[in-house]
Amino acid sequence: MPNPLIVSPKTCQGLSWFPPTDVAFAAREPLIPLHAGELANAAATMPLAVVQVDKRWRLVGVCGTAEGHNLFVRDGKWLGVYTPQWVKTWPMDIIEIGDKGVMALDRDSGVLGSGDDSGAPFFTEDGQPAAALAERLARLKANFPKQRTTEKALAALASAEVFTPWPDSVTQPLGLALKGLHMVDEKALAAVSDETFLALRRSQALPIAYALNLSLAQTHLLTRLARVNAPVGETPESLDHVFGDDDELSFDFDS
Template sequence: MSTPPMFGSVVPLDREAHKKLHLRTDLSTVDKVKGLNSMFLTTVEFSEACKEFPIVFVRAGEAPKDGGKQPVAPLAVLGLKPGHNLFVEGDKWTANYAPAYVRRYPFMMAHIDDQGNMALCIDDQWAGFSDKDGQALFAADGEATEFLVNAKNFVESYERETERTRAACHELVELGILQDMRFESTNEAGNKVDVDGFMTVDEKKLAELDDATVVRLHRNGLLALLEMHRLSLGNMARLAQLQLARKD
């Protein structure tokens, strides 16, 4: 089982092994994301995320062995240098919106076997877990508490949106309307920030799509997502100024 960013040790939640487990919800998870300069974003989040972060696409995973195109995934850009999150100051998250990726922590859904079965998992290294403090995950009869049910519903919804996001990105790749991009910014002092390795919509190729395809993209919501992505790129200059103002 792979361990995604933020998570330390991912283990399936077990009603017997974890019957006494409690979770403190008052502990900040900001320390877990201060070193992340980007974060996976589901398409349903674009409308809120585009107001705060640049939304870009990156190649994800390996190209199919049958010669198909390499998948892509959307990311919210949080910083312009590796290990730097410009939306963390001390122990506070400064943006008005936090991606669902971080809000689900310390829970996640993960594959537990080769048959594709999934289970609710936890990061059992998270300091918020204990046998007595916080919200109980299981009741005395071994059934999930309302707190755990709500947490499971959230991560299951997140997983469904992740699948929808993969489908949307697959269509963008098949249409061939994404291009590699590079961003550069220099402040008045001559300090420079360069960012590459990401993809954005190719405006020329988008404009060349036939009418039937444009109508289909409008009706399935992809055209609106591309517009939100395009508008979000205006946040890149704001991040550059924040980065150039930092001394680290």
């Protein structure tokens, strides 16, 4: 978060905000942050990858094939069965200052308002989080330790040198224009020493390693979604024509 506003009664005095009413804010984000607590749901509904950001590895859901377009978002609605936690907590996050975590809002998100507009208050008169803020704060508090665990697990996998770029056999059929997507090299993982393998198990890295590779079976969803949710300027096909009676696919257009 390059331009955070620390959320507190003091820093938010005289300010309001406009909680998102849909997920249009994610429409240009092809890579959605995830944490290990989301593995089971996310890996069954989208391909996962790890990417390096500022020399740190991050777990992401791959929701598009090119920059600037999220295939899972159309008309402000999330099309997939599972909605990642990042989508539910945006534009808030927990950032670390020293040894403490504090709630912050992205100033560049476009949701900030002044206290004299129709926006929602951050806090009540007695300094407690107002309803919309309290809901996000509760989610962020629940997610934070899982995010920390995920970061440590990914660092352990990186130290074991088992990350490898997505192969051409995956990227070429997708026409993938995104760079830096990695999975786990299964041969490299099988060849690590017993000591390293135990270290990976202790750091809870193994479930992430397995989920990364298993989730690649979901890349077919990107191909299908590209046919019904093309970038602006392209004409998508009808949903019925693409999905037909395929019982393996389930998309929620009402949530």
